[in-house]
Amino acid sequence: MTTHYLVLSALLFAIGAVGVLLRRNAIVVFMCVELMLNACNLAFVTFARQHGNLDGQLIAFFVMVVAAAEVVIGLAIIVMIFRTRRSASVDDANLLKY
Amino acid sequence: MGETITFWVLAVVSVAAALGLVFSRKAVYSALMLGVVMLSLAVLYAVQDAPFLAAVQIIVYTGAVMMLFLFVLMLVGVDSSDSLVETIRGQRFWAIVAGLGFAALLALAIGNVVFTPAVGVGQVTQAKGGNIPALAEMIFTRHVFAFEVTSALLITAALGAMVLAHRERVRPKATQRDLARARFSGPQPSPLPGPGTYALHNAIDMPALLPDGSVSAKSINRVLARHELEDDFTPTDPEKAAMIREALAKGEAEEREHGVEAEQPIQAKDAVIKEDGQ
Numbered sequence: 305m306t307t308h309y310l311v312l313s314a315l316l317f318a319i320g321a322v323g324v325l326l327r328r329n330a331i332v333v334f335m336c337v338e339l340m341l342n343a344c345n346l347a348f349v350t351f352a353r354q355h356g357n358l359d360g361q362l363i364a365f366f367v368m369v370v371a372a373a374e375v376v377i378g379l380a381i382i383v384m385i386f387r388t389r390r391s392a393s394v395d396d397a398n399l400l401k402y
Numbered sequence: 403m404g405e406t407i408t409f410w411v412l413a414v415v416s417v418a419a420a421l422g423l424v425f426s427r428k429a430v431y432s433a434l435m436l437g438v439v440m441l442s443l444a445v446l447y448a449v450q451d452a453p454f455l456a457a458v459q460i461i462v463y464t465g466a467v468m469m470l471f472l473f474v475l476m477l478v479g480v481d482s483s484d485s486l487v488e489t490i491r492g493q494r495f496w497a498i499v500a501g502l503g504f505a506a507l508l509a510l511a512i513g514n515v516v517f518t519p520a521v522g523v524g525q526v527t528q529a530k531g532g533n534i535p536a537l538a539e540m541i542f543t544r545h546v547f548a549f550e551v552t553s554a555l556l557i558t559a560a561l562g563a564m565v566l567a568h569r570e571r572v573r574p575k576a577t578q579r580d581l582a583r584a585r586f587s588g589p590q591p592s593p594l595p596g597p598g599t600y601a602l603h604n605a606i607d608m609p610a611l612l613p614d615g616s617v618s619a620k621s622i623n624r625v626l627a628r629h630e631l632e633d634d635f636t637p638t639d640p641e642k643a644a645m646i647r648e649a650l651a652k653g654e655a656e657e658r659e660h661g662v663e664a665e666q667p668i669q670a671k672d673a674v675i676k677e678d679g680q
Contacts, residue, residue: 322501356521
């Protein structure tokens with residue numbers, strides 16, 4: 305069963321990565337990042353069971369805490385950029401490019 | 403056996419929902435799809451002897467994080483759909499190729515590993531009297547420093563969000579007197595005509611009719627009209643449909659003009675007040 309869980313986790317991670325590359329809406333990009341974090345958590349929990357060791361579950365718990373903090377800051381930045389540029393598209397925030 | 407069935411059902415559901423998250427055009431659908439993925443992962447945690455993580459997953463992710471996502475989505479505008487213009491040529495194609503390659507690489511690497519039958523966390527948790535006591539003991543003994551740093555991280559995040567989302571007020575708050583003055587010096591002192599007045603229905607998407615039977619452009623709800631145009635739900639009467647389209651275009655042109663300066667009217671008001679004072 306471990307292999308199954310790990311493959312599912314890998315698939316979800318890859319889908320999230322494709323989403324980050326494909327989508328232009330900053331909020332959707334953010335959701336894809338969350339999907340990747342969740343996929344990692346699934347792998348951690350699976351390995352915890354595989355090795356009979358609770359460390360994996362503990363790390364997954366810490367990942368959740370960090371992800372929550374990251375969402376708060378990221379969404380605040382998106383709202384701030386939206387206020388000044390009236391757009392949530394990642395293509396429009398390119399002032400540093402030129 | 404039960405675990406196998408649960409896994410296959412939830413694996414299919416979560417992968418389908420993840421694909422939906424990436425490929426749905428509307429951001430709200432993406433958010434709901436993400437909720438489905440998170441709920442299925444919570445069940446998978448519960449199946450894998452991690453009841454605490456399953457509960458935290460539901461409370462923190464599907465509860466708090468999803469709510470935050472939806473909240474910001476509503477704040478930023480639900481109808482802000484993705485632009486389909488590629489800023490880097492061929493990016494979409496190569497992103498999909500890279501994603502498929504990455505997935506194949508990971509899956510093959512995992513498939514090549516031979517795992518011994520899972521040990522299971524039952525032994526460890528039973529020694530401590532349950533999953534949560536066992537986790538708690540680890541958090542508050544071996545990982546207590548990481549736990550304390552986490553609290554610092556959360557406080558920093560909360561402060562950072564407050565600082566980032568805070569907006570300085572650059573001009574004084576308009577009082578009721580200012581608002582009344584601006585309203586009566588503007589073009590429309592009375593309220594705008596409500597939707598559906600004199601029309602056959604009084605639904606919010608029906609524009610009000612003027613006494614001569616034509617559509618009053620002021621009564622058109624622009625957000626609804628935009629959706630109707632997108633989904634081709636305009637009234638069957640071609641004249642009315644044309645009026646809606648025209649009113650929408652006019653409103654959007656105005657919006658573009660004012661654009662970032664949504665507070666333009668207040669500025670005009672200030673000028674009026676100053677003139678009065680002198």
